[in-house]
Amino acid sequence: MGFNTKFIFITGGVLSSLGKGLASAAIGALLESRGLTVTIQKLDPYINVDPGTMNPFQHGEVFVTDDGSETDLDLGHYERFTNAKLGSNNNFTTGKIYHSVISKERRGDYLGGTVQVIPHITDEIKDSIMLHADTVDVVIVEIGGTIGDIESLPFLEAIRQFRADQKKEDVLYIHLTLVPYIATAGEVKTKPTQHSVKELRSIGIQPDILLCRTDRFLSKDIKKKIALFCDVGVDAVITAKDVEHIYEVPLVFHKEGLDDKIVELLNIWARAPRLEPWEELLEKLQHPQHAVNIGIVGKYVNLTESYKSLNEALCHGGIPNNCKVNLLFIDADKIGETNCNKVLADVHGVLVPGGFGQRGTDGKILAAKYARENNIPYFGICLGMQIAVVEFARNIAGIAGAHSSEFDKKTPHPVIYLMREWYDDKTGTMQKRDIHSEKGGSMRLGAYPCRIQPDTLAYKAYQTDEISERHRHRYEFNNEYKMKLEQSGLTFSGISPNGELIEIIEIKNHPWFLGCQFHPEFKSRPMAPHPLFRDFIRASLEYSKKDQ
Numbered sequence: 001m002g003f004n005t006k007f008i009f010i011t012g013g014v015l016s017s018l019g020k021g022l023a024s025a026a027i028g029a030l031l032e033s034r035g036l037t038v039t040i041q042k043l044d045p046y047i048n049v050d051p052g053t054m055n056p057f058q059h060g061e062v063f064v065t066d067d068g069s070e071t072d073l074d075l076g077h078y079e080r081f082t083n084a085k086l087g088s089n090n091n092f093t094t095g096k097i098y099h100s101v102i103s104k105e106r107r108g109d110y111l112g113g114t115v116q117v118i119p120h121i122t123d124e125i126k127d128s129i130m131l132h133a134d135t136v137d138v139v140i141v142e143i144g145g146t147i148g149d150i151e152s153l154p155f156l157e158a159i160r161q162f163r164a165d166q167k168k169e170d171v172l173y174i175h176l177t178l179v180p181y182i183a184t185a186g187e188v189k190t191k192p193t194q195h196s197v198k199e200l201r202s203i204g205i206q207p208d209i210l211l212c213r214t215d216r217f218l219s220k221d222i223k224k225k226i227a228l229f230c231d232v233g234v235d236a237v238i239t240a241k242d243v244e245h246i247y248e249v250p251l252v253f254h255k256e257g258l259d260d261k262i263v264e265l266l267n268i269w270a271r272a273p274r275l276e277p278w279e280e281l282l283e284k285l286q287h288p289q290h291a292v293n294i295g296i297v298g299k300y301v302n303l304t305e306s307y308k309s310l311n312e313a314l315c316h317g318g319i320p321n322n323c324k325v326n327l328l329f330i331d332a333d334k335i336g337e338t339n340c341n342k343v344l345a346d347v348h349g350v351l352v353p354g355g356f357g358q359r360g361t362d363g364k365i366l367a368a369k370y371a372r373e374n375n376i377p378y379f380g381i382c383l384g385m386q387i388a389v390v391e392f393a394r395n396i397a398g399i400a401g402a403h404s405s406e407f408d409k410k411t412p413h414p415v416i417y418l419m420r421e422w423y424d425d426k427t428g429t430m431q432k433r434d435i436h437s438e439k440g441g442s443m444r445l446g447a448y449p450c451r452i453q454p455d456t457l458a459y460k461a462y463q464t465d466e467i468s469e470r471h472r473h474r475y476e477f478n479n480e481y482k483m484k485l486e487q488s489g490l491t492f493s494g495i496s497p498n499g500e501l502i503e504i505i506e507i508k509n510h511p512w513f514l515g516c517q518f519h520p521e522f523k524s525r526p527m528a529p530h531p532l533f534r535d536f537i538r539a540s541l542e543y544s545k546k547d548q
């Protein structure tokens with residue numbers, strides 16, 4: 001076919017949650033550290049066309065890419081670990097594949113043929129993988145789900161065929177399994193791995209490398225046993241040991257010889273890895289000098305998966321401040337008029353994250369008020385900015401009954417509302433949005449430019465006057481109230497280039513109170529912490545010192 005791209009397929013066995021997404025991201029990081037370019041793609045077996053409509057309780061966070069795709073949260077790991085630029089071509093679901101095949105069938109593209117899983121669905125899957133051919137040195141493809149699920153079969157069949165279509169040395173299969181330690185027997189057990197590989201082989205895939213998730217380094221004998229039963233080289237049995245910090249994973253994999261094995265099997269000539277940045281990062285994470293408690297006042301508080309990127313961005317914000325960031329998840333529903341001081345007693349910074357739906361709104365407004373009145377740093381993200389605007393309008397600007405029309409359709413003062421028509425700077429077209437817009441189809445999604453006003457907290461953080469950040473919301477600030485709120489002391493420190501959309505607000509005479517309409521957490525990286533998170537943590541650290 002005439003391209004030089006290599007492909008690595010990563011499957012998972014035994015059970016879910018073994019960290020396949022992180023493993024894929026860490027492999028990407030290792031290959032980049034050897035001077036190779038990579039991209040990472042996730043193939044998800046579920047039928048939703050994308051995770052945009054999925055409940056974060058069930059599926060975790062929806063990660064948004066620059067191009068406005070709503071994707072699986074694993075893409076967040078991929079972006080945080082590598083320099084890959086991800087977009088809609090990096091996440092395919094069964095739903096998206098079928099959607100495309102069925103559209104082609106309706107258009108008559110199959111010329112009257114019977115449309116079948118093999119070859120039509122499997123071809124569509126292979127085509128989606130091939131979209132990345134020739135764009136990078138190595139394409140890493142993570143297959144969602146666990147071997148044995150019926151949903152993932154077409155994907156596995158497609159990747160099986162893939163090696164037959166290409167040169168053998170261009171394709172590599174890596175399988176992640178579990179090697180549990182059984183306390184009563186006093187040893188690790190290899191049987192689940194043997195069974196999982198047997199299952200994989202029964203559908204025609206012989207793994208080349210096994211990543212064995214376990215709580216201890218595997219002895220040579222255990223590795224030999226696994227190698228023998230699973231028909232891989234002993235040096236292709238890699239211990240994927242539990243770690244304290246996720247950013248340790250590339251280093252552990254490297255110590256186990258994973259990147260050497262990958263480049264050997266794929267016959268790639270690559271330089272020795274440069275892992276100093278990862279080592280330095282880990283050193284900083286392991287030895288912080290300070291600690292702060294950040295209260296995250298939200299709805300999905302019992303499931304940290306829902307705020308994956310946020311949690312990571314907060315951790316990144318601690319790094320340049322030499323500071324460990326403790327996350328206190330606070331259920332907004334538990335906050336009432338009289339208990340704010342108790343619920344938020346140990347908190348050095350309040351963060352109200354993005355969210356949808358009515359539940360917890362009053363508690364979030366009270367938390368914003370408490371932070372404002374007590375000079376506690378406040379960071380409002382998307383919904384958190386809207387909440388801050390509502391609170392300010394009601395309690396400072398004296399606009400009684402001010403609310404977001406998302407939560408009170410009949411509010412006399414919709415300071416946050418559905419903008420019916422707006423000029424999209426990105427596409428140069430007018431966009432329409434109203435109450436009847438299709439759910440999932442009417443959001444402002446992806447990267448938008450924003451101008452930063454001088455002499456503001458935002459400018460202090462970004463040190464530049466034009467930025468680009470990612471959005472995922474329907475509601476906007478209502479410009480009818482701009483003048484009144486400005487007169488009352490609200491600063492509009494980030495505005496779209498055409499002046500129409502308010503993107504950042506802040507309050508003067510407060511150590512650090514800022515709300516942004518976008519989601520900065522999606523762009524934070526461990527090696528390049530997001531400036532707003534960095535400054536929020538710095539302000540929280542200062543507050544914590546005052547506290548003592």
Ligand code: GLN
Pocket residue numbers: 353354355356357381382383384406472473474475476
């Ligand atoms: N529900 C709000 C909106 O749609 C905020 C969304 C969010 O926080 N991501 O505008």
